[in-house]
Amino acid sequence: MIRVLIVDDHEVVRQGLRFVLDQKPDIEVVGECADGRSAVTAVRRLDPDVVLLDLVMPGLDGLGVLRALREPPVRAAVIVLTSFLAEDRALEAVRAGALSYLSKTAATGQVVEAVRAAATGGSVLDPGVAASLVQRVREVPDDGPLGVLSRREREVLAKLARGRSNREIARSMSISEETVKSYVSAVLTKLRLQDRTQAAIFGLQQGVVSLDDALLDDGA
Numbered sequence: 001m002i003r004v005l006i007v008d009d010h011e012v013v014r015q016g017l018r019f020v021l022d023q024k025p026d027i028e029v030v031g032e033c034a035d036g037r038s039a040v041t042a043v044r045r046l047d048p049d050v051v052l053l054d055l056v057m058p059g060l061d062g063l064g065v066l067r068a069l070r071e072p073p074v075r076a077a078v079i080v081l082t083s084f085l086a087e088d089r090a091l092e093a094v095r096a097g098a099l100s101y102l103s104k105t106a107a108t109g110q111v112v113e114a115v116r117a118a119a120t121g122g123s124v125l126d127p128g129v130a131a132s133l134v135q136r137v138r139e140v141p142d143d144g145p146l147g148v149l150s151r152r153e154r155e156v157l158a159k160l161a162r163g164r165s166n167r168e169i170a171r172s173m174s175i176s177e178e179t180v181k182s183y184v185s186a187v188l189t190k191l192r193l194q195d196r197t198q199a200a201i202f203g204l205q206q207g208v209v210s211l212d213d214a215l216l217d218d219g220a
Helices: 011-022 036-046 062-068 087-096 108-119 127-138 144-148 151-161 166-173 177-191 196-206 211-216
Strands: 002-007 027-033 050-053 077-082 100-103
Touching: 002 011, 002 036, 002 108, 011 027, 011 108, 027 036, 027 108, 036 050, 036 062, 050 062, 050 108, 062 077, 062 087, 062 177, 077 087, 077 108, 087 100, 100 108, 144 177, 151 166, 151 177, 151 196, 166 177, 177 196
Parallel strands: 002 027, 002 050, 050 077, 077 100
Antiparallel strands: none
16 A cells, blocks of 8 residues: 655645545555645654655745755655746756656646656656756756756855845746745755855855946846
8 A cells, every 4th residue: 555645735736636546446645734844744753655745835845845854864755746847946856855746737647657656666757847857967067066056046046146135036036035935945955055145155256146246236
């Protein structure tokens, strides 16, 4: 029996996934969570075989959950099931520990296949991101410590070096402040920095923005 935990802040999504999975004789849904922090607790308490994880949730998001489950590591295989199929997000999720990455519009059969594959260590990637993700993972970084950052993370780092607030970064990149927080958290984690100030100094040292730009930038 494959024991599954469903993590999504939308009740209708959780109900739909439970209905589909409960029809399968080899799958048991052992729990549901509506936010990231309760998900981390539930994974450690219930010890599921597979976690179906949304990326965008209030409080601790999906990437935060993936990172939390690595310290200490858990045995559960994580399938990201999301509305966001951007290449950068997929790569971040895989680097953080996700085994599979699927769209919420995926066919029910594909979700069931992914659950069964994950239980035995297999991966299923959404066709829309698979090819570009494989290519990115194979690339060897050739630009020093910045090689661990995605393109969007470097953009956020450059704006941090300019002293921009989360609100200003969100406005200039046309994304939400919650998404900015996720990017900032990823930058700090990947570069092993303590706070935004360290990130800004590091960005200047690495040349993501020149000192003159940092002093004269008008916020555009």
